[in-house]
Amino acid sequence: MKGLGATGGAGLAYGAMSTLGLAPSTAAPARTFQPLAAGDLIGKVKGSHSVVVLGGGPAGLCSAFELQKAGYTVTVLEARTRPGGRVWTARGGTEETDLSGETQKCTFSEGHFYNVGATRIPQSHITLDYCRELGVEIQGFGNQNANTFVNYQSGTSLSGQSVTYRAAKADTFGYMSELLKKATDQGALDQVLSREDKDALSEFLSDFGDLSDDGRYLGSSRRGYDSEPGAGLNFGTEKKPFAMQEVIRSGIGRNFSFDFGYDQAMMMFTPVGGMDRIYYAFQDRIGTDNIVFGAEVTSMKNVSEGVTVEYTAGGSKKSITADYAICTIPPHLVGRLQNNLPGDVLTALKAAKPSSSGKLGIEYSRRWWETEDRIYGGASNTDKDISQIMFPYDHYNSDRGVVVAYYSSGKRQEAFESLTHRQRLAKAIAEGSEIHGEKYTRDISSSFSGSWRRTKYSESAWANWAGSGGSHGGAATPEYEKLLEPVDKIYFAGDHLSNAIAWQHGALTSARDVVTHIHERVAQEA
Amino acid sequence: MKGLGATGGAGLAYGAMSTLGLAPSTAAPARTFQPLAAGDLIGKVKGSHSVVVLGGGPAGLCSAFELQKAGYTVTVLEARTRPGGRVWTARGGTEETDLSGETQKCTFSEGHFYNVGATRIPQSHITLDYCRELGVEIQGFGNQNANTFVNYQSGTSLSGQSVTYRAAKADTFGYMSELLKKATDQGALDQVLSREDKDALSEFLSDFGDLSDDGRYLGSSRRGYDSEPGAGLNFGTEKKPFAMQEVIRSGIGRNFSFDFGYDQAMMMFTPVGGMDRIYYAFQDRIGTDNIVFGAEVTSMKNVSEGVTVEYTAGGSKKSITADYAICTIPPHLVGRLQNNLPGDVLTALKAAKPSSSGKLGIEYSRRWWETEDRIYGGASNTDKDISQIMFPYDHYNSDRGVVVAYYSSGKRQEAFESLTHRQRLAKAIAEGSEIHGEKYTRDISSSFSGSWRRTKYSESAWANWAGSGGSHGGAATPEYEKLLEPVDKIYFAGDHLSNAIAWQHGALTSARDVVTHIHERVAQEA
Ligand SMILES: Cc1cc2nc3c(=O)[nH]c(=O)nc-3n(C[C@H](O)[C@H](O)[C@H](O)COP(=O)(O)OP(=O)(O)OC[C@H]3O[C@@H](n4cnc5c(N)ncnc54)[C@H](O)[C@@H]3O)c2cc1C
Ligand SMILES: Cc1cc2nc3c(=O)[nH]c(=O)nc-3n(C[C@H](O)[C@H](O)[C@H](O)COP(=O)(O)OP(=O)(O)OC[C@H]3O[C@@H](n4cnc5c(N)ncnc54)[C@H](O)[C@@H]3O)c2cc1C
Known part of the structure; x- marks a missing residue:
C-alpha cells in the first residue's frame, strides 16, 4: 500500500476499476477536494465479502460506511457504548469511570455540552465533506477573537496582566x-x-x-x-x-501565528450540537445491527479463512471470523491483544508513543464573558497550566453556558492528570480567575473533566511517532511505513497513520485508503 | 443635550432620577457595557405623555421601545411597509421599485436571503444587547477567511491573479x-x-x-x-x-488591517435568518397598533401643544399631534418636509451629505465556493468595481446559497448605480468570474440588487458630515453639534448623530440618548 496515497488518494487509485463508473475523474483539478457522494469512492464488489472493523471511532465508522456502500458485509466491534472514540461530547447524562477508578456524572443543563476530544474542523478537511454527505449541520467555530485575553509571565510590567x-x-x-x-x-x-x-x-x-x-x-x-x-x-x-x-x-x-496556521486559520467549523453528531450519523447509516457496542476485543489473529477476532460483550466471550479485518484500536493498545502479529509489527506499534491532553468544562449560570468581557466565543491564552480558556460557540446571549476551563497537552496536562476531578476544578478556577477575575469563581453550576491518558480504550490523546520529532504527521518513520502495509488480512487505520495526526481528517483519509486497498485486492483476486 | 453622551451615556445621565431605581449604578466598571434589561434605561414617567416617532428604522424603533417601557404613549410613523429602514433583508417575495422606476421581485428559494443593508455586528456594539433583550438568536458571521481570495491590479506577475x-x-x-x-x-x-x-x-x-x-x-x-x-x-x-x-x-x-480593525475584527455576529429579525422583534414588542406602516410624513411642525405631524397613509392625509417628536428620517430628506425649523437647523441638515453604496445577491443552485474553492463564508477582495464577493454564512454544505456578488461604496458603487438590474448582474458576473473562474457564470437561479442612493426613503447609504473628512464619526462638526440639540419639542436621532455612522450601534445609542433627554425634561417640568 506504500505510495498509494501519494498517487492522489483513494478515489484516484481505484478510479479505473470502479464497476459503476462513479469514481472521480482523473481530470479533476488538483487543488480541490472531490466532494464525497454515495458510491463515489469505489464501485460495487462482486460476490460476498466480509470485513470486521475493530473500533467505532472515526476511522472505524468511516471504513464501515464506505465498505457497505461497496457491497461488503461489515461488523464493527466497539468497546465503548457510544460511537466516535476520541470524538466525545460531554452533556447531561454522560457518565465515565476513568482508569484511576473515579466516576464522574455530567449534569450540564439540557442542550449544553462541550467536546472533550475533537472540537473544530478546518475548511480543507474531508470531515466537512462527510458532514455534507451525512446531513450533519455545521456552524462557525470561534477560533480567533480580538476580545479574548493573553496573559503570560514575563520580566515586564505586563507580566500576569490580561x-x-x-x-x-x-x-x-x-x-x-x-x-x-x-x-x-x-x-x-x-x-x-x-x-x-x-x-x-x-x-x-x-x-x-x-x-x-x-x-x-x-x-x-x-x-x-x-x-x-x-x-x-x-x-x-x-x-x-x-x-x-x-x-x-x-x-x-507569541500566539499570533496560530491565527494563520494551516489548519487553525478562520473560518473554522463544528457540527451544531457537538462533534459526536457526525458519528451518530455514521451509526445511523451503517445500522446498529452492524455495530456491536460494549464489545471489547481481546484477540485478533490471521487464520486460513481470514481473520478471527475474539471479544467480550455483555459478560460473555464471542468470536467472529471475516475475510479481512481493519484494526483502528489505538496503536499502543494493539500489542495487548492476543495476536499472531510478526515481531517487527509489534515493534513498530510500540513506536507510536501515547501523549497527554485533557479538558475541563464548567457550566456557568451566567454568561459573564459576554455581558462583562464582551467575549463571544474564541479562547484566552496563557502560560499557566490551563493553557487556554475556550468560550462556548453555542447558546450565545442566553442565560448559561459551558466554558472549557482548560485544554492543555503534554507537561501542562500532566499537572492535571493525576488530580481528582475536584482538585482539577479548584486548580482551573484558581488559574482562570487570575485571567478573567473574581467573577470566574462565581455562578458555577457543575463541571466535568476528561484526561485522555486516564480514559479507558484510549489511554492517549494522540500518537507521537518515535523519531519524528513529535510532529503531527508529515514525517514517515520506518515504523510508520511498516504499519501502512497489511499483515496478511489485517489492516491498520487511524489518524496515527496519516499526516493529520490529532485530526479526524487523518482518521477518515486513512480509512478511505485502507478501504480502497482492500477493494483493489478483492478485485484482483476475483 | 450637548455633552450629555460624554458623561457616560443614557443610563448614567438619568441614573439619579430613575423612579424605579433600576438605572445602572455609577460604580459599574468603566470598560463594560451594562447589559440591557427591561426598565434599566429610565424609570417610569409620571402622568401621561405622548411621543410621535418619525421613521421605523433602528433609531425610531429603539426610541419607541424604550419610551414605552418608561410609560409613554408612542406612535411610530414609517413610510415603508416593513420595519428596519436601512436594515433590509431581501428574500423570496421582496419587491422594490427604485427611484428610476425599475421594479425587482426577489425569487430566492425558501429560507435564502441576503442583507442589502446592515449585515454584521461587532461584539462591543449595543446591537447585541438588544438581540439578547429581544430574544433574537445570533450566530457567527464570517468576516475573515484564509481561503478567500485577493485579486488586485499591479505591475507585477501577480496582477489580476487570485x-x-x-x-x-x-x-x-x-x-x-x-x-x-x-x-x-x-x-x-x-x-x-x-x-x-x-x-x-x-x-x-x-x-x-x-x-x-x-x-x-x-x-x-x-x-x-x-x-x-x-x-x-x-x-x-x-x-x-x-x-x-x-x-x-x-x-x-493592503486589506490585512481590516482583520484587526476595531469594529471588524472577529468574532463578528449576525442574527439567524437575516438582520431584519431584530426589527421584527422590536415591532412585536412595540405592538403593530402603535406603528403606522405606509405612513409617509409630509410635514413636521412645532406647535403650542407640542408637535404636529402630517402624513399620507392609504391614500389619505392624516395628522397627529404629540407632546414630543423624534425625527429619525435621514437628515438630507428632512428639509423636504413642510416644517417650521429655524434656518440654521435646515443648514445644519444639509451638511449631512448622502453617499453611495449597494449590493447584489446571486442565488446559485450549487455551492461551488464550498465544494471547489473550500470557502465557507467570508469575502474575496478586489480593486475591481465589485470590491468584494461575500459568501453566505448560512445553509453551509447545502445545495444552494446566495452570494453577495458586490458590496461597493463611493465611486465603485456609482459604476453600478445608474445601471438596470440586468446590467448590474452582467457586470458583477464578468468581474466575479475573473476572480473565481468560469464556474462563477453557471448555476445561477436568480438575483436581486439594491442601490441605496436610488432607494426611496433612504436616498443614501449613510451620511458624510461636510468638513469631517468623510469619517464614520468621531469628528463633531458645528452642524453635527447643532442637531444634537432639540428644536423646541422636536429631537433628531439616527446613526448620523453618532460616532458609529453606518452602524446600528450608532442609531441605537442615539435613540437612547434622545429618549433619556426627553425623559429628563419631562421629569424636570413635572
Ligand atoms: C483532546 C483532543 C482534541 C482533538 N481535537 C480535534 C479537533 O479539534 N478536530 C479534529 O478533527 N480532531 C481532533 N482530535 C482528533 C480526533 O479525535 C482523532 O483524530 C480521531 O478521533 C481519531 O479517530 P480514530 O478512529 O483513529 O481513533 P479513535 O477515535 O481513538 O477510535 C478508536 C476506537 O477504538 C475503540 N477501541 C479501543 N480499544 C478497543 C478494544 N479493545 N475493543 C474494541 N474497541 C476498542 C475505542 O473505544 C475507539 O472508539 C482531537 C483529539 C483529542 C484527544
Ligand atoms: C450598505 C449598508 C451596509 C451597512 N452595514 C451595516 C452593518 O454591517 N452593521 C451595522 O450595524 N450597520 C450597518 N449599516 C448601518 C445601519 O443600517 C444604519 O446605521 C441604521 O439602519 C440606521 O438607522 P436609522 O434609524 O438611523 O436610519 P434608517 O435605518 O435609515 O431609518 C430611517 C427610517 O425612516 C423612514 N423614513 C424616511 N423618510 C420617511 C418619511 N418621509 N416618512 C416616514 N418615514 C420615513 C425610512 O423608511 C426608515 O425606515 C449599513 C448600512 C448600509 C446602507
Whole structure:
C-alpha cells in the first residue's frame, strides 16, 4: 500500500476499476477536494465479502460506511457504548469511570455540552465533506477573537496582566511596522530593497501598523476603548498603547501565528450540537445491527479463512471470523491483544508513543464573558497550566453556558492528570480567575473533566511517532511505513497513520485508503 | 443635550432620577457595557405623555421601545411597509421599485436571503444587547477567511491573479519578519533596541514569519497545499511562495488591517435568518397598533401643544399631534418636509451629505465556493468595481446559497448605480468570474440588487458630515453639534448623530440618548 496515497488518494487509485463508473475523474483539478457522494469512492464488489472493523471511532465508522456502500458485509466491534472514540461530547447524562477508578456524572443543563476530544474542523478537511454527505449541520467555530485575553509571565510590567488580543496585535504590529519602516528609511535594507520596493513596503506598513504621518506608532482605535463610543459627543476613550519595550519583551505576540496556521486559520467549523453528531450519523447509516457496542476485543489473529477476532460483550466471550479485518484500536493498545502479529509489527506499534491532553468544562449560570468581557466565543491564552480558556460557540446571549476551563497537552496536562476531578476544578478556577477575575469563581453550576491518558480504550490523546520529532504527521518513520502495509488480512487505520495526526481528517483519509486497498485486492483476486 | 453622551451615556445621565431605581449604578466598571434589561434605561414617567416617532428604522424603533417601557404613549410613523429602514433583508417575495422606476421581485428559494443593508455586528456594539433583550438568536458571521481570495491590479506577475488570504499573509508576514530580523541583526536599530529587546524580537519574528533557522522565509505550510495532505505517504504538495519583490509590490497585503480593525475584527455576529429579525422583534414588542406602516410624513411642525405631524397613509392625509417628536428620517430628506425649523437647523441638515453604496445577491443552485474553492463564508477582495464577493454564512454544505456578488461604496458603487438590474448582474458576473473562474457564470437561479442612493426613503447609504473628512464619526462638526440639540419639542436621532455612522450601534445609542433627554425634561417640568 506504500505510495498509494501519494498517487492522489483513494478515489484516484481505484478510479479505473470502479464497476459503476462513479469514481472521480482523473481530470479533476488538483487543488480541490472531490466532494464525497454515495458510491463515489469505489464501485460495487462482486460476490460476498466480509470485513470486521475493530473500533467505532472515526476511522472505524468511516471504513464501515464506505465498505457497505461497496457491497461488503461489515461488523464493527466497539468497546465503548457510544460511537466516535476520541470524538466525545460531554452533556447531561454522560457518565465515565476513568482508569484511576473515579466516576464522574455530567449534569450540564439540557442542550449544553462541550467536546472533550475533537472540537473544530478546518475548511480543507474531508470531515466537512462527510458532514455534507451525512446531513450533519455545521456552524462557525470561534477560533480567533480580538476580545479574548493573553496573559503570560514575563520580566515586564505586563507580566500576569490580561491583555486583549486586539490590543496585543495593534501594539505588536504597530511597533513592528514602525521599526521596519525606520530601518528601511535609514537605508539599512538597500541591498535587498529597491526604491520602488521601499515605497510599496512603506505604504503597506503605514496601514498595517496604523502609523502616524511621520511613521510612528502612537496607539490605535484597533486596541479598543475604555468606554465604548456612542452617540452625540461620546467619542469613547481609546485605550493607551503599551511601551515598545514592554510589547517586545512581554511576549504577548507569541500566539499570533496560530491565527494563520494551516489548519487553525478562520473560518473554522463544528457540527451544531457537538462533534459526536457526525458519528451518530455514521451509526445511523451503517445500522446498529452492524455495530456491536460494549464489545471489547481481546484477540485478533490471521487464520486460513481470514481473520478471527475474539471479544467480550455483555459478560460473555464471542468470536467472529471475516475475510479481512481493519484494526483502528489505538496503536499502543494493539500489542495487548492476543495476536499472531510478526515481531517487527509489534515493534513498530510500540513506536507510536501515547501523549497527554485533557479538558475541563464548567457550566456557568451566567454568561459573564459576554455581558462583562464582551467575549463571544474564541479562547484566552496563557502560560499557566490551563493553557487556554475556550468560550462556548453555542447558546450565545442566553442565560448559561459551558466554558472549557482548560485544554492543555503534554507537561501542562500532566499537572492535571493525576488530580481528582475536584482538585482539577479548584486548580482551573484558581488559574482562570487570575485571567478573567473574581467573577470566574462565581455562578458555577457543575463541571466535568476528561484526561485522555486516564480514559479507558484510549489511554492517549494522540500518537507521537518515535523519531519524528513529535510532529503531527508529515514525517514517515520506518515504523510508520511498516504499519501502512497489511499483515496478511489485517489492516491498520487511524489518524496515527496519516499526516493529520490529532485530526479526524487523518482518521477518515486513512480509512478511505485502507478501504480502497482492500477493494483493489478483492478485485484482483476475483 | 450637548455633552450629555460624554458623561457616560443614557443610563448614567438619568441614573439619579430613575423612579424605579433600576438605572445602572455609577460604580459599574468603566470598560463594560451594562447589559440591557427591561426598565434599566429610565424609570417610569409620571402622568401621561405622548411621543410621535418619525421613521421605523433602528433609531425610531429603539426610541419607541424604550419610551414605552418608561410609560409613554408612542406612535411610530414609517413610510415603508416593513420595519428596519436601512436594515433590509431581501428574500423570496421582496419587491422594490427604485427611484428610476425599475421594479425587482426577489425569487430566492425558501429560507435564502441576503442583507442589502446592515449585515454584521461587532461584539462591543449595543446591537447585541438588544438581540439578547429581544430574544433574537445570533450566530457567527464570517468576516475573515484564509481561503478567500485577493485579486488586485499591479505591475507585477501577480496582477489580476487570485491569491488566497492565507498565502498572501504567510508571504507578507514571512518577508516582513525576515527583513526586520535582518535589519535588527545588522544593528540598524541599535539606537532603539537593546540586546535583550533584539533577542525577544527575533524570537517573535521567527515564529510570526515561520522563518528558517538562518532567519529566512522559504515558504510555509500556512500558505496551503496544491493537493491536500492525507493518510499514509500522501504528504500533500505545499504551495511555493511568491518572490519577495512580487509580494511587496503587488499590494496583496493592503486589506490585512481590516482583520484587526476595531469594529471588524472577529468574532463578528449576525442574527439567524437575516438582520431584519431584530426589527421584527422590536415591532412585536412595540405592538403593530402603535406603528403606522405606509405612513409617509409630509410635514413636521412645532406647535403650542407640542408637535404636529402630517402624513399620507392609504391614500389619505392624516395628522397627529404629540407632546414630543423624534425625527429619525435621514437628515438630507428632512428639509423636504413642510416644517417650521429655524434656518440654521435646515443648514445644519444639509451638511449631512448622502453617499453611495449597494449590493447584489446571486442565488446559485450549487455551492461551488464550498465544494471547489473550500470557502465557507467570508469575502474575496478586489480593486475591481465589485470590491468584494461575500459568501453566505448560512445553509453551509447545502445545495444552494446566495452570494453577495458586490458590496461597493463611493465611486465603485456609482459604476453600478445608474445601471438596470440586468446590467448590474452582467457586470458583477464578468468581474466575479475573473476572480473565481468560469464556474462563477453557471448555476445561477436568480438575483436581486439594491442601490441605496436610488432607494426611496433612504436616498443614501449613510451620511458624510461636510468638513469631517468623510469619517464614520468621531469628528463633531458645528452642524453635527447643532442637531444634537432639540428644536423646541422636536429631537433628531439616527446613526448620523453618532460616532458609529453606518452602524446600528450608532442609531441605537442615539435613540437612547434622545429618549433619556426627553425623559429628563419631562421629569424636570413635572
Ligand atoms: C483532546 C483532543 C482534541 C482533538 N481535537 C480535534 C479537533 O479539534 N478536530 C479534529 O478533527 N480532531 C481532533 N482530535 C482528533 C480526533 O479525535 C482523532 O483524530 C480521531 O478521533 C481519531 O479517530 P480514530 O478512529 O483513529 O481513533 P479513535 O477515535 O481513538 O477510535 C478508536 C476506537 O477504538 C475503540 N477501541 C479501543 N480499544 C478497543 C478494544 N479493545 N475493543 C474494541 N474497541 C476498542 C475505542 O473505544 C475507539 O472508539 C482531537 C483529539 C483529542 C484527544
Ligand atoms: C450598505 C449598508 C451596509 C451597512 N452595514 C451595516 C452593518 O454591517 N452593521 C451595522 O450595524 N450597520 C450597518 N449599516 C448601518 C445601519 O443600517 C444604519 O446605521 C441604521 O439602519 C440606521 O438607522 P436609522 O434609524 O438611523 O436610519 P434608517 O435605518 O435609515 O431609518 C430611517 C427610517 O425612516 C423612514 N423614513 C424616511 N423618510 C420617511 C418619511 N418621509 N416618512 C416616514 N418615514 C420615513 C425610512 O423608511 C426608515 O425606515 C449599513 C448600512 C448600509 C446602507
